[in-house]
Amino acid sequence: MGFVLLALGLVLIAEGLVYALAPSLVERLLEMLRTLTEEQRRNAGLAALALGLILVWLGFQLGL
Template sequence: MGIILLALGLVLIAEGLVYALAPSLVERLLELLRALTEEQRRNAGLASLALGLVLVWLAFWLGI
């Protein structure tokens, strides 16, 4: 349970930094996302999911 809370906290820190430091960039990214088709957004989500899984596996492999 502790590792889940740690992961959630790290995600919130990263997202919070983006919104705090570059809110206009977030707006532009949202506009770009709206321009993508549903399939393109789904593929981007799947790629993000795969990258996240690789990073978690790597962290466990390194003993973090």
């Protein structure tokens, strides 16, 4: 349970920093996402999921 809270906290920190430091960048990103097809958005989500799993796995392997 502790790892879940840690992961959630790190995500919220990263999201908060993006919104606080570059809100116009977030709006441009959302506009760009609207131009993508549903399949392209799904593939981007799956790629992000795979990258996240790899990073978590590497963290565990390194003992972090």
